[in-house]
Amino acid sequence: MWSEFAPVQVVAWRMLSRLRNEGWAADSLDILYLDDETLEWAKKTGDHEQDGTVEFHQDSNGTRLFEGDTVVLVKTLDVKGSTLSAKLGTVVKNIRLVHDNTEQIEGKVEGQTIVILTKYLRKG
Structure with a gap:
């Protein structure tokens, strides 16, 4: 983040913005200085407007x-x-994640592809 090259500063700002919920990242953002033009460039992705959380597909146990x-x-x-x-106890192999919904996966049961809610399964 202390690089003299604007592209490196922009990448550092964007990465820190994505992690701003972490204390160390927020502290680093507070002391990072970008001139107005570079800051405008860094903000073009809109990452700073999001809440900074990323959701993953998790089974009923949180795995x-x-x-x-x-x-x-x-x-x-x-x-x-x-x-x-x-x-109950049916094994579903080679699942596919539903990319626009973290609460669903796709898998084959008895030769038929079905959508299954992640709260009804555990990683096997």
């Missing part, structure tokens, strides 16, 4: 889920629009 993980159902689920009932 982070990733693409391709294997999960186990912790509740018997009736699949809407189908006669399929996904039983």
Whole structure:
């Protein structure tokens, strides 16, 4: 952040802005000086207007889920629009994350792709 090069200053400002909920990052932002033109450039992404939190897909125990993980159902689920009932303990392999909703994943149960709420599964 102490670089004399404006692009490095902009990247430092943006990274610190994303982490501003951390005490050390807020302290660093307070002492970081950018001239008006460089600060305007740094603000073009709009990162500073967001709350700085990032949400991840998590199972019922709070464990982070990733693409391709294997999960186990912790509740018997009736699949809407189908006669399929996904039983408690069913293993779902190679899941896909629903990118616009952190509370949902996609997986195959009995050959059928279904959407499952993350609160009904645990990482297996």
